[in-house]
Amino acid sequence: MKTTVSVIKADIGSVSGHCVAHPALIDKCEEVLTDAMESSIIEDFYITRCGDDIDLIMTHKNGELNEEVHRTAYDAFMKATEIARELKLYGAGQDLLSDTFSGNIKGMGPGVAEMEFKERPSDPVIVYCCDKTEPGAFNLPIFKMFADPFNTAGLVIDPSLHDGFKFEVYDVMEHTKVILDCPEEMYDLLALIGSTGRYVIKRVWKKNGEIAAAISTERLNLMAGEYVGKDDPAAIVRAQSGFPANGEVVEPFSFPHMVSGWMRGSHNGPIMPVSQENANPIRFDGPPRIIGLGFQVADAQLIGPVDLFDDPAFDEARKQSSQVANYIRRHGPFEPHRLPSEEMEYTSLPGVMKKLEPRFTKMDE
Numbered sequence: 001m002k003t004t005v006s007v008i009k010a011d012i013g014s015v016s017g018h019c020v021a022h023p024a025l026i027d028k029c030e031e032v033l034t035d036a037m038e039s040s041i042i043e044d045f046y047i048t049r050c051g052d053d054i055d056l057i058m059t060h061k062n063g064e065l066n067e068e069v070h071r072t073a074y075d076a077f078m079k080a081t082e083i084a085r086e087l088k089l090y091g092a093g094q095d096l097l098s099d100t101f102s103g104n105i106k107g108m109g110p111g112v113a114e115m116e117f118k119e120r121p122s123d124p125v126i127v128y129c130c131d132k133t134e135p136g137a138f139n140l141p142i143f144k145m146f147a148d149p150f151n152t153a154g155l156v157i158d159p160s161l162h163d164g165f166k167f168e169v170y171d172v173m174e175h176t177k178v179i180l181d182c183p184e185e186m187y188d189l190l191a192l193i194g195s196t197g198r199y200v201i202k203r204v205w206k207k208n209g210e211i212a213a214a215i216s217t218e219r220l221n222l223m224a225g226e227y228v229g230k231d232d233p234a235a236i237v238r239a240q241s242g243f244p245a246n247g248e249v250v251e252p253f254s255f256p257h258m259v260s261g262w263m264r265g266s267h268n269g270p271i272m273p274v275s276q277e278n279a280n281p282i283r284f285d286g287p288p289r290i291i292g293l294g295f296q297v298a299d300a301q302l303i304g305p306v307d308l309f310d311d312p313a314f315d316e317a318r319k320q321s322s323q324v325a326n327y328i329r330r331h332g333p334f335e336p337h338r339l340p341s342e343e344m345e346y347t348s349l350p351g352v353m354k355k356l357e358p359r360f361t362k363m364d365e
């Protein structure tokens with residue numbers, strides 16, 4: 001019997017502004033997921049939040065895209081939204097684009113990362129949750145984990161990793177996808193995933209087809225057709241025995257790479273790896289945050305988690321992230337701090353441009 005890990009996340013209201021999901025919302029989600037566990041829809045769960053996003057981490061035996069599991073998550077978010085409205089929380093129900101659930105949660109606003117696998121005798125699984133950034137933020141760290149020998153020593157010295165991995169990449173603009181082998185097609189892969197706003201890594205497998213990583217790739221603004229906050233993705237990564245070791249899975253975050261999102265979803269900034277307690281994007285609504293939770297999955301139960309960035313070894317990355325934030329913030333409304341124009345189409349800027357449109361005249365030759 002296979003086990004499925006489903007991470008379904010949404011921003012349904014926060015305090016103050018877009019900062020922190022209120023504990024009452026998490027309590028409500030807990031209530032709904034406890035009922036689902038009693039009805040055997042799910043086997044176990046853990047709820048966390050990163051900034052204003054609530055992440056429901058669930059295990060079950062129903063496979064990916066399961067209607068009952070997705071409905072449970074949607075119900076939890078809908079019921080918690082009622083509380084968010086009562087408390088007049090900011091952005092109550094923000095990510096729920098529809099009042100009625102049909103089939104599965106895809107395209108309805110929340111982000112989904114899921115994977116089904118046959119449990120190994122011991123199965124470490126790491127879940128990452130972000131705020132104030134987009135799915136392409138995972139391109140660089142996932143590439144490093146599964147394809148960069150300077151990050152993952154196992155690619156060189158462990159025969160069970162030496163063959164490399166397969167990467168599935170989505171073109172979120174054209175709604176197409178491609179699978180590329182690494183290391184054979186590494187340069188092709190990099191040619192795509194360096195464009196983080198368009199090409200996003202969705203899944204990684206071992207060459208034998210065993211699932212290694214899954215990332216939520218929903219682009220909320222593309223779904224809603226207007227600016228409704230950033231997508232704030234989540235990812236699931238399996239570790240050890242044939243996959244990168246726990247430490248190789250967290251190592252990419254010792255470098256606070258630049259991601260897009262931050263203030264108004266319109267700025268580039270350094271991602272900051274933090275503990276659950278510090279997952280509060282405050283300065284200029286950021287800098288963008290990531291938390292990492294390490295579990296053992298045992299007979300579909302979640303053992304743990306370990307709060308992986310609650311480690312002084314990541315202090316330097318946090319400090320560097322603050323220094324880079326200081327530097328790039330001084331650009332104010334200028335690129336490359338502000339996103340390039342193509343990306344600004346999905347923010348609130350077009351509203352301002354519209355007003356200026358009639359005032360543009362032809363230039364003299």
Ligand SMILES: O=P(O)(O)OC[C@H]1O[C@](O)(COP(=O)(O)O)[C@@H](O)[C@@H]1O
Binds near residue numbers: 091131
């Ligand atoms: O004041 P408004 O209209 O809610 O919009 C601005 C907000 O949108 C955000 O980009 C939303 O961030 P989230 O994607 O985390 O919800 C904040 O940075 C900013 O405060």
Ligand SMILES: [Mg+2]
Binds near residue numbers: 011
């Ligand atoms: Mg958010």
